[in-house]
Amino acid sequence: MNRSTRLDRVFYWLGLIVIAWAVLTFLLVPMLAALQAALFRHGSLAMFDAVSELARSRRVRAALWNTVWMTAATTLTVTIVGMFQVAVLEYFRVPERGFLKIAFSTPLVFGGVVAAAGNNFTYGPSGAITAALAALFPSLPRDWFIGWFGVLFAHTFLMTSFHFLFLRAAMRRVDYSTIEAARSMGASEMTILRRVVLPVILPTVLAVTLLTLITAMGSFAAPQVLGGRDFHMLSQMVLTLNSLRRPDMAALLALLMGLVLMGLILLSQYFEAKGAYTAGAKATTRIQLRAIRNPLARIVVTALAYLLAAIYLMPVALIVLFSFAPASSIGIDVLPSSFTLANYARVLGGGAAFVPFFNSMLMSSIAVAVGLAITLFAVPIMVRKHSWLTRGLDICFVLPWIIPTMLLAVGLIVAFDAPNPLVGNLVLLGSYWLLPIGYVIFSLPLMVRFMRSAFIGIDPAFDDAARAMGASGPYRFRRVVLPLVAPTAILVAGMKFNNLLAEYPLSAFLYNINNKPLPIAIVDGAVSADPDQAAVSLVYVTLIMAFSLAVILIAERLSLGRTPESSNL
């Protein structure tokens, strides 16, 4: 018994040391390296020089202006569309609510790179809608959608997932008896909405608006694919500066963006906490849907709801359809005239088209497995022991949530573009491993958050019971604890795997020819004029959507719900 417990202790400390090394090497050092690159030049603080150098660049100024107005415009349009969705789903009675709900939930599987590419395949130069429009109006340029309009359009319909998830939930927390009370006192519908409903959901509205703002500001894949040659946003500027071998400028710009984002995240958390507080958890009478009395208003609302549903469903339907179409029909046909499995055969058959798919599968699997191993080892310790060490670890694990992904990416680049003693003097930049390492760091916050609540939820009596029957620590973990947290672990692994398949920012910064991942290939295919490449991209996108859908359905089965992160758009 003594020998085995001693072995356990060795294992325990070894694990902690490895995790501490990993956190130091791949999170803290890169962050410090990014800060150093951004703020110091030749060993002295030179932030203002750098800022003014940035400001002198015309392209940076244009991107800044584009980002500012695009963020504002997006926030406005998304709020309108999102509020309308919530009203249609949770307040007014509109026929076929179930169908609308499915349509409005598509951004959950159709976000980030996938959505950007999807919109391009629908409205872009080789899109089916463009083909249809060109048949009607021969003078229409094929790239009518490309530019600020395409970006705004994609943002507007794809960033409503926060409304769909959070604002609907808030609406359901409105106590219907308060509405009935107001009605019995003679309040009009407008008064009820303004004085009774709005105050309850207002904190959530603010939080959701801020989340939209954050997502719009950091938008990356959408302008990359849909912005064309003339419309650029700041995220793209960071990537450009980095590829121009100015990591210091890239880091500075990412840092400045990060500061603004962090402020916004903190603000949104403040509103979120307030929302939870005012809404409370008390059981209430669920809100009952209102019929719209005015017939004209009813028809207009219903028609708009269905138009919106069509906008959501059409790209998805077209992508799935055209993924089965011969490459020659892409950009020519409005609907494919024949179907084939040739595109799938090319992707899954092991040729060049298979490589990005394989790379992403492999790197995401590795990242998820490593992330899960770290989480399963560290979280039970963090839950059980409260010391400065565990608290520090806890903060480190959620840091990547607050730090913008691009800053992390630039940090990893500047920390590992030369031999680094922390990794045995290897140069990781340009190797296979920097991207999967980034994936792990990027995966930890969500994994830690979910697994933490799974571990906290375990009745301590289980542990006592197993201990009373003589089970050792590792045995208890394997036989009692692990089966209890397994559903959450499977779910969170699926969600993260799914995320990583379409992860754009880290991938764009850290990939190289040895490990070109799916999201990069999707963007390449989307902007390429070669129909064969486009066809392959369509298959990638369809596969990712199918996988997302499967994960969501499993999550629903396990009744854990899905928390969206700020998407990778």
Place this chain on the structure above:
Amino acid sequence: MADSVLSLNKLDVGFPGMTVVRDLNLDVADGAFVSLLGPSGSGKSSVLRTIAGLLPALGGRVLLEGQDITALPPERCNVGIVFQNYALFPTMSAFENIAFALRVAKKSKAEVERRVGEVAEMAGISDQLDKKPANMSGGQQQRVAIARALVTGSRVLLFDEPLSNLDAKVRAAMRKEIKRLQSELGFTAIFVTHDQEDALTMSDLIVVLNHGKIEQIGDGRTLYRKPATPFICEFIGVSNELAPPLAARLLGYDVKGRSFLRHEDVLLGAVAGVPARVNHVEFLGAHSRVDLEVEGHALSAMLIGDQLPEPGSTVSLGIRPGAAHVFQEVTG
């Protein structure tokens, strides 16, 4: 005591820097049903966990059949525990739950099957062994929990408030069930509860804990009829505390200290009683409670039957002779 199967000897229970229960002495006879009764937070679970070896004793000794088990690891203490909500592992079948300790001890497959089969047979759950706990009724879960605690041959079972989350009807059925299993299987039970009804209905002996001390040890009747402290008097049954002037008036002598009178010991319509005003009558089914005012002091009585006084009327109040519990202060 020669036939005591479990003895606690000057046992100190608690956590480093915080003693929860001090100097606990108790002898439990073989086959007895002993309850540890006390308000929540009084340290009952801590005592139980110390006996089971889950919590190191701060001082004193635990003897099981004469052998000192104070410092032994839990699996060698050879006492079984039935936890609150049973703590059956939800991911394992009833069979695997019961077999857990045997698997930990690396018993052979044949022995595991034989012993689980035996104990399941005794507990009457042979046909339930494939089910997961979530698919079993509360009664079946309780039997699995008891079978799991007995499978290693433990003769002493510790119960930590297994009934506390059940509603009244189910609770009564579970009590009967535990007693039946005890008499059939012949184990010794230490039963922790904060519910006086659990303790009164099931126990041969009740140990009342309060603020880390034993208030009284005795059978239910003794605790009810001869409470050793004011705490027992208030904790078990429902009593009126008599203000000193009222006590003097009703008892006929001066009381220095505290005195109590149970609701059922207040008599109405007594010959030569004290006049009392009826403030409020509450019908509770089997009995009714009458709230009275006697010379400015409130007092409640319990009546059986339907002949109840009218609120606002005046009745003549007496007490059952010798029924008051008086705790005279010894010092002045």
